[in-house]
Amino acid sequence: MKILGRGLPAMAWLRQYSRKDLATDGMASFIATILLIPQSMGYAILAGLPAYLGLYASILPSIVYSLLGTSRSLAVGPVAITSMVTASVILPLAMPGSDAYVSLAILLAFVSGVFLVLMSLLKMGFLTNLLSHPVISGFISASAILIAVGQLKHLLGIQAHGNNLIELTQDMLRHADEINLPTFIISSLVVGLLVFFKKYLSKILKTLGLSSETANLLSKAGPVLVVVLTTVCVALLSLDQQGVKIVGQIHLALPSIDFTSLETDTLWALLPGAFLISVVGFVGSVSVAQSFAAKRKEDIQPNQELFGLGAANIASALSGAFPVTGGFSRTVVNTSAGAKTPMAGILTALFMLLVLFFLTPLFYYLPNAVLAASIIVAILQLVDVKDFIRIYHFSKQEALALAATFFVVLFVGMETGIIVGISLSLLFFLWHTSHPHIAVVGRVPGTEHFRNVQRYQVETTPNIVTIRIDENLFFANARVLEDYVLSLIAQQKDVKHIVLMCSAVNMIDASALDSLETISDRLNSAGVTLHFSEIKGPVMDKLRQSTLITNLTGQIFLTQHQAIQALSHPIEAQHQGE
Amino acid sequence: MKILGRGLPAMAWLRQYSRKDLATDGMASFIATILLIPQSMGYAILAGLPAYLGLYASILPSIVYSLLGTSRSLAVGPVAITSMVTASVILPLAMPGSDAYVSLAILLAFVSGVFLVLMSLLKMGFLTNLLSHPVISGFISASAILIAVGQLKHLLGIQAHGNNLIELTQDMLRHADEINLPTFIISSLVVGLLVFFKKYLSKILKTLGLSSETANLLSKAGPVLVVVLTTVCVALLSLDQQGVKIVGQIHLALPSIDFTSLETDTLWALLPGAFLISVVGFVGSVSVAQSFAAKRKEDIQPNQELFGLGAANIASALSGAFPVTGGFSRTVVNTSAGAKTPMAGILTALFMLLVLFFLTPLFYYLPNAVLAASIIVAILQLVDVKDFIRIYHFSKQEALALAATFFVVLFVGMETGIIVGISLSLLFFLWHTSHPHIAVVGRVPGTEHFRNVQRYQVETTPNIVTIRIDENLFFANARVLEDYVLSLIAQQKDVKHIVLMCSAVNMIDASALDSLETISDRLNSAGVTLHFSEIKGPVMDKLRQSTLITNLTGQIFLTQHQAIQALSHPIEAQHQGE
Structure with missing residues (x-):
């Protein structure tokens, strides 16, 4: 205070x-x-x-x-x-x-x-x-x-x-x-x-x-x-x-006021209402x-x-x-x-x-x-x-959350209505964050900018796939990324490097960390190396305390541009000549 | 399927x-x-x-x-x-x-x-x-x-x-x-x-x-x-x-199997366990x-x-x-x-x-x-x-969520344990996102990059404050931004423009939209104009359907650089001369 x-x-x-x-x-x-x-x-x-x-x-x-x-x-x-x-x-x-x-x-x-x-x-x-x-x-x-x-x-x-x-x-x-x-x-x-x-x-x-x-x-x-x-x-x-x-x-x-006659059950019955x-x-x-x-x-x-x-x-x-x-x-x-x-x-x-x-x-x-x-x-x-x-x-x-709250309050009761409303809000939020926008990105020619390959005319590099995830990485979507990456390498068998671009990731929790370690391990056993780019300061501070970084076979790049330059080095000259 | x-x-x-x-x-x-x-x-x-x-x-x-x-x-x-x-x-x-x-x-x-x-x-x-x-x-x-x-x-x-x-x-x-x-x-x-x-x-x-x-x-x-x-x-x-x-x-x-003797109560009692x-x-x-x-x-x-x-x-x-x-x-x-x-x-x-x-x-x-x-x-x-x-x-x-799940499963029961664990996970996640990282940013001299004023030597422009919020804007933190912005203008009485830099915002829900409209209204009545910069495509698509944009007295800038250039125009020459 x-x-x-x-x-x-x-x-x-x-x-x-x-x-x-x-x-x-x-x-x-x-x-x-x-x-x-x-x-x-x-x-x-x-x-x-x-x-x-x-x-x-x-x-x-x-x-x-x-x-x-x-x-x-x-x-x-x-x-x-x-x-x-x-x-x-x-x-x-x-x-x-x-x-x-x-x-x-x-x-x-x-x-x-x-x-x-x-x-x-x-x-x-x-x-x-x-x-x-x-x-x-x-x-x-x-x-x-x-x-x-x-x-x-x-x-x-x-x-x-x-x-x-x-x-x-x-x-x-x-x-x-x-x-x-x-x-x-x-x-x-x-x-x-x-x-x-x-x-x-x-x-x-x-x-x-x-x-x-x-x-x-x-x-x-x-x-x-x-x-x-x-x-x-x-x-x-x-x-x-x-x-x-x-x-x-x-x-x-x-x-x-006679509180002596008050039963413990009554007090318990009052608590949810008091909280509301x-x-x-x-x-x-x-x-x-x-x-x-x-x-x-x-x-x-x-x-x-x-x-x-x-x-x-x-x-x-x-x-x-x-x-x-x-x-x-x-x-x-x-x-x-x-x-x-x-x-x-x-x-x-x-x-x-x-x-x-x-x-x-x-x-x-x-x-x-x-x-x-x-x-x-x-x-x-x-x-x-x-x-x-x-x-x-x-x-x-x-x-829908509004309507549900409205009708439940009206026809069932105020407390139930609030609980239903909060649950639906949470559920919809989790639904949203567990369907994150994930895009494979490539370089906008002549710049250091990277954009969605499906929306823009961009350059990609053979054997390297860069994935940008536009969401916090936490339990609600940790396995989604896992599924996405593993599905991707199952479909594109010639991939050698995967770069995870984290510019929109504001937090990573233990579940996501676990998924990232799993992704890293499984990519390793499939002969693919996992790299990271553009990890934010506070997120990097957290990751430093984890085994993900010490066990990582790939590298962590400050910028996506550096990642592509370093990984495509052998063929970089050819690309720059284009 | x-x-x-x-x-x-x-x-x-x-x-x-x-x-x-x-x-x-x-x-x-x-x-x-x-x-x-x-x-x-x-x-x-x-x-x-x-x-x-x-x-x-x-x-x-x-x-x-x-x-x-x-x-x-x-x-x-x-x-x-x-x-x-x-x-x-x-x-x-x-x-x-x-x-x-x-x-x-x-x-x-x-x-x-x-x-x-x-x-x-x-x-x-x-x-x-x-x-x-x-x-x-x-x-x-x-x-x-x-x-x-x-x-x-x-x-x-x-x-x-x-x-x-x-x-x-x-x-x-x-x-x-x-x-x-x-x-x-x-x-x-x-x-x-x-x-x-x-x-x-x-x-x-x-x-x-x-x-x-x-x-x-x-x-x-x-x-x-x-x-x-x-x-x-x-x-x-x-x-x-x-x-x-x-x-x-x-x-x-x-x-x-004799399901005829099965009572409805029993079926209801089975449902949570079946779900688990x-x-x-x-x-x-x-x-x-x-x-x-x-x-x-x-x-x-x-x-x-x-x-x-x-x-x-x-x-x-x-x-x-x-x-x-x-x-x-x-x-x-x-x-x-x-x-x-x-x-x-x-x-x-x-x-x-x-x-x-x-x-x-x-x-x-x-x-x-x-x-x-x-x-x-x-x-x-x-x-x-x-x-x-x-x-x-x-x-x-x-x-703590792990320990709570462990002990409640052990000493109370499996279903209660899972419920306690999920509730704590959600609570901690909400706690985290409802304490978002919010920073006032300024321009790194000679670049188009903007960084936290408390961590970097950056240029700021008089009467203009740029706020960057590193989190999705949704019900769990909508009012936090409201409190932050209103508290800021209460303390810095000479502010004329506030720019909200949204580069890390992956979603905006109705509660946040409501807060943004409130912020806009209240800034207006305090003689301050609200602007936005670097709103992501999908977020902008959503905002276009709202009255926030039509009622906004300020502008929406593609990049933060453009925002500062446009808003500080009268004194830009002086700044460029520095």
């Missing part, structure tokens, strides 16, 4: 923090707090938890990340994807609404936090690279649909649970006769209003003469307006008596951080980000809440409200704390359906069909 | 097959049959099956492979590793000695055969490349130890089963009081004799004036001599009455085939090999026997006996059939302990400590 060694990352901006900055950040935080309240509560409901835990999860984690993270813009708190995975992991283990469910959510945040900190300390951040772009894309689109469908129950005022589309739909149909009419009417109105605000409010405000920035920010306040309207409405008409589910009494005590939350949350968060940092030419350090997000999750667990990460919409709210430094995150947290202490009675009559509706309207934007089409035109295989 | 389209692979040698060849192959097959009888019966016992099934497995599969395979030397039949995996797969599902056990072995051969044929038809042979050299090495060493320990029970005359070293040892200790003294005495003598023959017989025969080749072949007859001696001994002393287990009556009917047998058997077989083919400059076609071995396994199932593959010791016996063509495999099979019909009474008193002892003596040679040391010096990571 280099950065920690130099003190908190926050020191970088805290040192030059001025009173003027404080005023700007303060104003921004005040606005952001108002906008983030319904969002945070909505994501808590999405996770299957009481709404007020969304506020809990927006306080301590935000402060911790502001001090430990390397992004100056990123806002950390409850986020749609991590909340959805939370629900998907805990649902099979506990009843939503039970104390056990809340305990497991807290535990999940804690374990995810520990995973992230461990990945940071062990520099294992590269594991997150396993999530290829097609897998993430398929996962997010399918999750968005799952989230939206999962929220429908709140819009209808019924109970329904399930880990995939089939389970969810079946459970909803089973409870179809329990639909609550007042809830349904409120939901329909709210969805209509939200879509209207989203699509037209900003335009209308602009035509009214407001600046583009103010108009955008105000249009984001749409949900807040809806929250106020519906809360008043429910309170005046006592709709909670008619079966409309409301946020209700908010407990200010930390939830009582860590990895998916981290990847999403870092992309958001990078996209905001680039504009300001700031430097995001992935390893420190792992640490910061890990600490934020542990902080969330300690405050009795659920997994958090850096979110795109939170960050947009933050920056468009005018936040300049991570101090805004700290101040937003403090405002949120004040809300929690003094203003919770205001949320008593807020209907859950409104929170659910705002999630649905926001989340469906994440379904990205264009991305599939784009990838399909670029690579059919990768489009 | 190109080759099948042109007729049987066997047509290549059958067309020019002469009467003289038949005489040579006939003599060789006669010798080979005698030598292969104890070996084949031993491997049947190793698989937990009646000894005579080893003879069954040596007939039809050998004929089928001779007609369909591409190797002229490879001998196909029961082999140590596949027999061991067979036992390890079936033991949890049925009692050794039961009819169900035999049925499952037959089914396993059939399913493995189908897997191999499918892999051939779908050209999925590259899947076998997943087995990296360290994983195979660790697997074979550990399996050899497991096999040897598993055979100990026959030497002691007790019952003991288990899938790993711990289970085996515990079960042997549990039955330690049942050790059969006559069996133990025979075993000790036999092991002593076999080791003596192995180490000294060949030398002694050579000092007696025999040619090196004859001496080696005769020393291979050591086990046959031991078989004869002990069989006579047991018969004369009626040691089978004293508890010495013997081969006994050999049934000539095909085993009655296919892959491990194929990899081992192809290496043996390649090593014998190279000497004769013959061409082994892996895809046709998959088909040939698959058909051989299906043939084995049809003859009521267990999984087979091409084996090293079988092939050595075959070629050193003087076999010239695959006809030897067919003739050996026919001799084996004659033995089965007319000579089985001779094996009645053959003790199982002798077969087990010859397996132990042969198999322990496969434990390869030197290979570990060699790999350790080449790569600590790969040595």
